[in-house]
Amino acid sequence: MTKTLSWIFSLLAVATMGLLLAIFIWQSVPVWKHEGWGYLLEKKWYFRQHEFGVLPMVYGTLVVSFIALVLAVPVGWGAAIFTSEYLPRRLRMAVKVLIELLAGVPGVIYGLLGILLLRDWVYDGFEKFEPLSGDTLLTAGILLAVMILPTVVTLSDDALRSIPSAQRLAARGLGLTRAESILFIVVPQARRGLGASVLLALGRAMGETTAVFLVVGRQDNNLPDNWFSLRAWLDSGQTITSKLVSSETNIAYGDAIHWGAIVGLGLILLVMTGAATLLGTAFTRKPHA
């Protein structure tokens, strides 16, 4: 009975996901027919001319997520080592609750804070490179870093805590210092969980919408010739989510190709976040070698 039910519900979950993907694929068919691979690979988004290429937005999403990870992961891992290995149990719980509260703050609040604090700071701080405004990919990346930090910290903390204390005790019993036992015993064993925290945070970063929308500048067709140019981070840009949440989405609905282009963006985002999340989950499941 339980087995049958769990099968039914698992199938239901898979079917829902499948249906979702199917709808998105079906709805985006017109743009694939219209643009072919150019939809994915070209830098052009002129909806009045019916030209749709999403590359700058994929680039924008990847860049802001990358900046967010670069900033949040080291800090998050460090904080997790502190909460899990150094804080006494009670204090650790209190800190974790606070951090999880932070994770629950709505994105728009972070967005407002970004406008209030971050935008001017980036504009002034990087004056030397002459940014046109404070609304840049970098601003969005920094803001995202703050937003995904709680995810990195709590997941990493759980990963570190899951290493049996007998391992720590055995290491200390051999004469290793606390730092050595963390570095050589705890962290290596928790590496899968630590990696998973990065991937799951990446999934969150790529999907985060409102906060990014408010500070990224929403400039279409901004793609540097060199993808790895750092200067380009100080330009305004567009991410998949900031595009989708804009009013263009409402306009697009009347036009099959335009609408297809919008839904296609949703599909790409779904695949990107889904891949990160699935990979992150698979990462934690695999047993130790």
Add this chain to the structure above:
Amino acid sequence: MDKRPHILQTTELCVTATSRALVRDVSLTIAEHQVFGLIGPSGAGKSTLLRALNRLTDLVPGLKVTGDVQLHGQSIFKSGMDANALRARVGMLFQQPVVFPASIVDNVLFGARRLQSLSKSAQTELAESALQEAALWSEVKDRLKTPAAKLSVGQQQRLCLARTLATKPEVILMDEPTSALDPRSTEAIEALIKRLKSRHTIVLVTHNLRQARNVADHLAFIGVRDGVGQLLCSGSVDSVLGRTDVAEVDEYVCCQ
């Protein structure tokens, strides 16, 4: 009285948790190159006492140790004493074997590598001698690079012993090292303990009177009085186990 020099000495050693005393007023002298057995009922604080001897008690928040432990006449609690270095000199073998998720040879060298930088050849040599000393060499010499977790529990326990031996400890504290093992592995460990005392001093917590009789040179009985673990008597094995005037000992010996 034992004529051999004392290596470890505790004076009025007390261990207190936040709410209650665990062990009170234990004064013991442990001579070099002998197996010193600690026996007594569960919960009497034998393991706690053992862990105070290399300051593993420091790692438990809320535990307070008063009184003194002296190693070669020097207090291990004095300021300037490096507790980590102390733990390399006074090694520990736990009840359950705790192998690290690494290869056999990496497990053996784990502690030693942190303590000193060793050349490749010195490492190989040290790994072999430690494994020889722990009577594991012949069983693993062809598969030193395989994960330690693949070994049987009995082998894992000997691997843990080898890992401790590789840090060249003077004293090895053993906390019921055979209670998780089958009879054959137990026998192997007991034979080892008897051999190891020629070069090390061993403090052994055991529940097993047969084991105590078999390997210990000296016994101390830790019993519970007034809800606190205390040293009730100590001496040679026969004299302790033969005590009929201490009710707790009498009861403990009868029940086994």
